[in-house]
Amino acid sequence: MPFPRSRRSMHAVLVLVSAACIAALLPAAAAGAAVRPVGHLEGASQAANRTITIGGWAYDQGRPASWAGLDVYVDAKLAGQPTANRPRPDVNRAFKINGNHGFTWTFAWRTRAKVLKVYVRPLARGEVRSLIATRYLNGYRPPTVAPPGTRIITEARKYLGLHNPGYVHGGTSPVTGFDCSGYTSYLYRVTNVANLVAYTETQRRTVKLILASQARPGDLVFYMSGGTSYHVAIYAGNGMQYAAATEQDGIVYQHVWSSAVQYGTTWH
Known part of the structure; x- marks a missing residue:
């Protein structure tokens, strides 16, 4: 019978699995490809009082130790520009980077939202922002487009x-x-x-x-x-x-x- 793992070794395995899962969210960069901001929206919901809460992580691969800014749109209107500046040690381990890259943001909205989009803004001038998520809220489904x-x-x-x-x-x-x-x-x-x-x-x-x-x-x-x-x-x-x-x-x-x-x- 094999010896059972210690609590410490089990914790290390879980950390490695978690880091691997986070890293798997991003596509492999092609050789010579431009370095762009990356991220992941882990949750988005609208409460009964119409406030919307989002959460996830993001960072600029060109400046991984710096905070990344976000552009959040609801139904094609700019809702705000929060910053990914909360501690996310799991993200740091997964990508071998430093700094704070998590975000959680709650904001008021006037109507029942349908489509939420989150972009990460690049820190370097001339770079293009990255769309990291599109979410449909409150059961909304986009109309089907015929061939x-x-x-x-x-x-x-x-x-x-x-x-x-x-x-x-x-x-x-x-x-x-x-x-x-x-x-x-x-x-x-x-x-x-x-x-x-x-x-x-x-x-x-x-x-x-x-x-x-x-x-x-x-x-x-x-x-x-x-x-x-x-x-x-x-x-x-x-x-x-x-x-x-x-x-x-x-x-x-x-x-x-x-x-x-x-x-x-x-x-x-």
């Missing part, structure tokens, strides 16, 4: 059959009307997928060209002649597309009507 292709197709359908104005050469919006590249450029921009210049061939040269078998709904279909594209549409899947077609037809849902096409994407 790029879904957003593009949903927006494309809104203008199906659009006339007066419908197809307008050089048009780039529902107000002015669309031409083919103005339509695709508008859809990609308002869905926050990509900023595309409203010229067909420029779009083709901007995107990643893919095989027809790789095309997904929301991708672009370029109609080719002599190595240059002269028309562009939104691929809708199953050999179909949305396009600003002609002055007579306006915005249409139709078959991909040529085999001389290329497909392009910006998001997969």
Whole structure:
């Protein structure tokens, strides 16, 4: 039977495990990477009286013995700038540094908070602050964002059959009307997928060209002649597309009507 460890040796093991856990919170720095502030938010909550309490640790790797300043935002508004200046011997052991690097801060807030963000400010001029935490409070969950292709197709359908104005050469919006590249450029921009210049061939040269078998709904279909594209549409899947077609037809849902096409994407 092995001898039981003494209390002192057990305490040393626990300290080593705790230090290892703290150190594991940080990613390994790449060779030659810029030294940035680091930290960890260990807790954040809002009480019934709407005061918010946060706690954790932070330090600037460039000046590890100095106190680090924080920027705390609640729902995109600056709530305050506390300092990480409380003793945290466990952090010092984990990272082999000196100084005080813990923080606990309670502050009043007027409303039920949703999103809290904590940044660590660098001590050296010209360095960039580090976001160390984003927390959702009071059961808040951020809205789910649909995939790029879904957003593009949903927006494309809104203008199906659009006339007066419908197809307008050089048009780039529902107000002015669309031409083919103005339509695709508008859809990609308002869905926050990509900023595309409203010229067909420029779009083709901007995107990643893919095989027809790789095309997904929301991708672009370029109609080719002599190595240059002269028309562009939104691929809708199953050999179909949305396009600003002609002055007579306006915005249409139709078959991909040529085999001389290329497909392009910006998001997969």
